[in-house]
Amino acid sequence: MSTPGSSRAPQCLLDDQIEPFLQHLRDSGYAERTLRKKRTVARAFARWAKRKGIATIDLNDGHVDAFVRPLHRGEESRLKFELAGLRLFLGYLRATAGLQCPAPPAPVSSTSNLLQEYEDHLRNHRGLAENSLRVYLPLVRTFLSSKPAGSDFPGSLTALEIRDFIVAQTRNRSAEYVRLLSTALRSFCRFLFLSGQIPADLSASVPRVCTYRQSTPPAFLSSEEVTRALVATDRSTPAGRRDYAILLLLARLGLRGGEVVSLELDDICWRTAEIVVRGKGRIVERLPLLQDIGQALTAYIRTDRGTSTSRRIFLRLRAPHIGLGGAAAVSEIVRLALARARIRRSGRGAAHLFRHGLATQMIRHGASLPEISEVLRHRSQMTTSGYTQVALEALREVAQPWPASGGAQ
Numbered sequence: 001m002s003t004p005g006s007s008r009a010p011q012c013l014l015d016d017q018i019e020p021f022l023q024h025l026r027d028s029g030y031a032e033r034t035l036r037k038k039r040t041v042a043r044a045f046a047r048w049a050k051r052k053g054i055a056t057i058d059l060n061d062g063h064v065d066a067f068v069r070p071l072h073r074g075e076e077s078r079l080k081f082e083l084a085g086l087r088l089f090l091g092y093l094r095a096t097a098g099l100q101c102p103a104p105p106a107p108v109s110s111t112s113n114l115l116q117e118y119e120d121h122l123r124n125h126r127g128l129a130e131n132s133l134r135v136y137l138p139l140v141r142t143f144l145s146s147k148p149a150g151s152d153f154p155g156s157l158t159a160l161e162i163r164d165f166i167v168a169q170t171r172n173r174s175a176e177y178v179r180l181l182s183t184a185l186r187s188f189c190r191f192l193f194l195s196g197q198i199p200a201d202l203s204a205s206v207p208r209v210c211t212y213r214q215s216t217p218p219a220f221l222s223s224e225e226v227t228r229a230l231v232a233t234d235r236s237t238p239a240g241r242r243d244y245a246i247l248l249l250l251a252r253l254g255l256r257g258g259e260v261v262s263l264e265l266d267d268i269c270w271r272t273a274e275i276v277v278r279g280k281g282r283i284v285e286r287l288p289l290l291q292d293i294g295q296a297l298t299a300y301i302r303t304d305r306g307t308s309t310s311r312r313i314f315l316r317l318r319a320p321h322i323g324l325g326g327a328a329a330v331s332e333i334v335r336l337a338l339a340r341a342r343i344r345r346s347g348r349g350a351a352h353l354f355r356h357g358l359a360t361q362m363i364r365h366g367a368s369l370p371e372i373s374e375v376l377r378h379r380s381q382m383t384t385s386g387y388t389q390v391a392l393e394a395l396r397e398v399a400q401p402w403p404a405s406g407g408a409q
Helices: 014-027 032-052 061-071 076-096 110-126 130-145 159-169 175-194 223-231 238-253 257-261 291-305 327-340 352-364 369-376 381-390 392-398
Strands: 274-278 284-288
Touching: 014 032, 014 076, 032 061, 032 076, 061 076, 110 130, 110 175, 130 175, 159 175, 223 238, 223 327, 223 352, 238 257, 238 291, 238 327, 238 352, 257 327, 327 352, 352 369
Parallel strands: none
Antiparallel strands: 274 284
16 A cells, blocks of 8 residues: 555646647648647646646546536537547547557447448458448448347348338338348348358348339530539649649549549559559559649649648648548539539539530540440440430431321421
């Protein structure tokens, strides 16, 4: 037992860690103005921890909340800023000063483990793209959440349960949602059978949703609208030069949003004028590095990209300067570009408007479906055939007159 004279005083080393932490942020691209604000918050937190007698090694996220929340009730923006800054500080301390890790999470349920196994199966064995995972996993999670705790699942799963669940989900849902749900459950049932968790493959018992392929022509940008969107992008700013390069990749090569995000510096082959693209299904292909795209990439990389530990070509404008978060970031860049050009387009997949526009222009200039399929890297020409609907002029030329008097000529 320790005596009062030998009791260890709390060792609060936060003051010694603040400046190294700020230098770490400075190396990540944070502005000096932001660093000054974070220094003020960190010093105030250090004084508070010293008054409370909390040793540095014992600090956790609960202490951050206890310090910040009473100070800024009703000031949501300042509260978020200081919470984010101090949590970043704790993360730095955990990596460099031996600070304890966050408390272990609550025990993971069996359904969570099952969902994780399914995700690993899709990613490592089926090779699905991240965008596909974002569709499948929430749908399967919804199905798993409908199973009562303690049930003998998945061994007791029956075709009737699957059917009843899908029927219940059709209420107030679009046909596309129900189609995706059926597809996800069919995939999940195949996984359960292949992994030996159910005795029979129930994928064939999942009801199929009747949909009509190519019932509506794809939304696209005309060549005039593409030009307006490019011209409206201000290339005198770092953001404009980055966005202009992204828009050119979408418009000239028909890249998908996720493919733009995943591009890395090593993917540009300057000597051979090629660019390496990682498409769906982990397929790697080489596309021509067109002159205007090469010039835009050169201007952005040399002038605005700066140094970063990330090898991604396109980085966030604000610190930390890391790669874009995902395809949604590219879609947001497209939406802003269309708004500047005063072009109105609705629906999902803003980045795909350029891809659809490229295919439409090709087919209107006489390109064949195999040629378009090769440029867009479609695995099936059935996907490409949807663009025939937009070639109205060509359809009029081959349309036969109505076989009746007064019919259309």
